[in-house]
Amino acid sequence: MKKITSVLSTLGWLSSLFLVVGCQSPAITVTNSVFGINLDDNMKGRNLGAVVAWDEQWAGSMTSPARNQLYAQGIAKGTPEFNLRVVRVNTRFEFSGLFASTGDRMWLTTAVVPDHLPKLHMRDIVEVRQTDTWEVNKNFASKGEGNIVVRILCKYGTPDFEACLDRQPSIGKHRGFGETNTPYPVSIKEYGFTYTPMYDADGKAIR
Numbered sequence: 123m124k125k126i127t128s129v130l131s132t133l134g135w136l137s138s139l140f141l142v143v144g145c146q147s148p149a150i151t152v153t154n155s156v157f158g159i160n161l162d163d164n165m166k167g168r169n170l171g172a173v174v175a176w177d178e179q180w181a182g183s184m185t186s187p188a189r190n191q192l193y194a195q196g197i198a199k200g201t202p203e204f205n206l207r208v209v210r211v212n213t214r215f216e217f218s219g220l221f222a223s224t225g226d227r228m229w230l231t232t233a234v235v236p237d238h239l240p241k242l243h244m245r246d247i248v249e250v251r252q253t254d255t256w257e258v259n260k261n262f263a264s265k266g267e268g269n270i271v272v273r274i275l276c277k278y279g280t281p282d283f284e285a286c287l288d289r290q291p292s293i294g295k296h297r298g299f300g301e302t303n304t305p306y307p308v309s310i311k312e313y314g315f316t317y318t319p320m321y322d323a324d325g326k327a328i329r
Contacts, residue, residue: 161229161255162215169272169302171291172211172250178235178242180325181208195232196260196268203262205319207235209242209271211250214299225293225300233269234262236315242271245278247290247298251310262317270310270317275302 176184181192181204188210189199197203215227233250235242242248249272252258259268276286276298291300307313322328 161252164301165213165215165229165252166254167306168252169249169304169306170213170252171275171298171300171302172213172231172233172248173298174242174244174246174248174278175210175212175230177244178207178209180205180321180327182321182325184210191230192232194256196257196262197232201263202319203234203259205321205323206263206317207237207320208232208259209235209248211248211271213250213252214293214296225296231269232259233271234259234317235271236313237318238315239271239274242274243278246274247276247278247287249273249275249302249304251306266311266317267309270313270315272304272313 176188181189181197182199184192191210192198192204192208197206197208209232211231211233213229213231214225215229231250231252233248251270251272253267253269262268275290276283280286287297290298291302292298293300318329320327320329
C-alpha cells in the first residue's frame with residue numbers, strides 16, 4: 123500500500139513537470155495546458171502557503187528546465203519580467219483519493235518578489251498570491267498583475283523555524299501549505315509594493 127501511494131504521488135508530481143522539456147516556445151505552454159495539471163478552483167484566486175524551491179537568483183542563471191518553467195508562467199528571456207526578482211515555489215494540492223494522501227501532489231509555479239523583501243532562499247516558507255495555472259506573470263511589468271510573494275511566513279534556518287511551521291496552515295502532514303485566509307485584493311496594487319528590475323541584460327545586479 124505504501125509503495126502504491128508513493129508511486130501515485132510521484133506520478134502526480136511528475137505530471138506537473140511537462141513544462142521542463144523542450145525549448146522555449148509557445149509549444150511549451152500549449153503542451154502543459156493539455157497534458158499538465160490544471161489547478162483546482164480552490165488554488166486559484168487565493169493566498170497560499172508555499173515553499174521556495176531554489177535560492178532566489180537571476181532567471182538567466184537558472185538551469186534550462188527551470189527557465190522553461192518560468193516561460194510557461196509567462197517570464198521569457200528578453201522581456202522586462204526576466205530581470206525582475208523572481209522565485210520558484212512549490213505549492214500543494216488539497217488532493218485526496220484512492221491510495222493518495224492529502225497534499226502529496228505538488229504544483230510548481232513562479233512568483234515575483236517585491237523590492238522590500240530580503241533575498242529568498244530554498245526552504246523559506248512564503249505566502250503567494252496565486253492567480254491561475256499558466257502564464258500567470260505574462261506582461262507583469264506592464265500590467266502590474268500576477269503571482270507575487272506577499273510575505274515571508276517562516277525563514278528557514280532561524281531558531282524558531284519549526285515552531286513557526288506549526289503556526290502555519292497545513293495540508294495533511296505538510297506544514298506551511300494551504301490557504302492562509304488573508305485578504306485577497308482585486309489588484310496587487312492595493313498592497314502598495316514596488317517591483318523594479320534587479321538585474322541588467324547580462325544578469326549583473328543593478329541595485
